[in-house]
Amino acid sequence: DQQVKQNSPSLSVQEGRISILNCDYTNSMFDYFLWYKKYPAEGPTFLISISSIKDKNEDGRFTVFLNKSAKHLSLHIVPSQPGDSAVYFCAASARGYGQNFVFGPGTRLSVLP
Amino acid sequence: DAGVIQSPRHEVTEMGQEVTLRCKPISGHNSLFWYRQTMMRGLELLIYFNNNVPIDDSGMPEDRFSAKMPNASFSTLKIQPSEPRDSAVYFCASSPGLAGVYEQYFGPGTRLTVT
Numbered sequence: 001d002q003q004v005k006q007n008s009p010s011l012s013v014q015e016g017r018i019s020i021l022n023c024d025y026t027n028s029m030f031d032y033f034l035w036y037k038k039y040p041a042e043g044p045t046f047l048i049s050i051s052s053i054k055d056k057n058e059d060g061r062f063t064v065f066l067n068k069s070a071k072h073l074s075l076h077i078v079p080s081q082p083g084d085s086a087v088y089f090c091a092a093s094a095r096g097y098g099q100n101f102v103f104g105p106g107t108r109l110s111v112l113p
Numbered sequence: 114d115a116g117v118i119q120s121p122r123h124e125v126t127e128m129g130q131e132v133t134l135r136c137k138p139i140s141g142h143n144s145l146f147w148y149r150q151t152m153m154r155g156l157e158l159l160i161y162f163n164n165n166v167p168i169d170d171s172g173m174p175e176d177r178f179s180a181k182m183p184n185a186s187f188s189t190l191k192i193q194p195s196e197p198r199d200s201a202v203y204f205c206a207s208s209p210g211l212a213g214v215y216e217q218y219f220g221p222g223t224r225l226t227v228t
Contacts, residue, residue, distance in 0.1 A: 043204050043221050
């Protein structure tokens with residue numbers, strides 16, 4: 001039973017355009033969400049987080065949006081750069097319950113020059 | 114600041130051999146996590162330590178796998194005996210607090226190949 005889903009295994013975007021990566025979750029107890037970026041032969045790197053008390057969090061070119069009623073979050077990258085090409089993982093947790101993050105399967109983003 | 118350090122980066126071994134993976138967490142972090150990444154199962158948690166004590170080892174596949182954290186700056190994941198299906202990338206991660214509360218910082222991983 002996949003509690004965190006990333007239904008697009010891959011995404012290609014032109015340099016300078018917006019990249020939108022999507023993530024859906026099923027557990028209504030989840031209240032904290034993270035995005036990680038992973039380059040080949042490296043470990044995942046924390047990118048941005050959002051708590052369920054917010055619906056948006058922004059950090060430079062990266063913005064995460066949370067729609068609690070739809071159990072959906074998205075990561076927007078504007079403008080996309082070739083260096084953003086990586087696998088992006090969504091992760092979620094229910095912070096008060098002492099359980100680890102549940103990771104999605106990842107979406108491979110390719111930013112084309 | 115040094116991040117999470119893992120060694121070796123690559124390990125190739127024959128079936129039946131013992132394999133030991135090593136991890137040094139970020140100084141000051143009191144939680145440490147071992148993950149395994151495969152194409153089929155994605156990123157799965159094997160075991161989680163808090164203050165050097167194993168808190169959740171429900172992800173450890175079987176008795177062939179064991180993990181220790183003798184002090185706050187070192188952990189090992191041992192597979193004995195190793196099998197070809199153990200081939201994967203193993204990540205260690207650390208965080209400044211409890212699981213699921215703080216973001217985790219990952220090491221570069223150890224790519225294990227068991228022939």
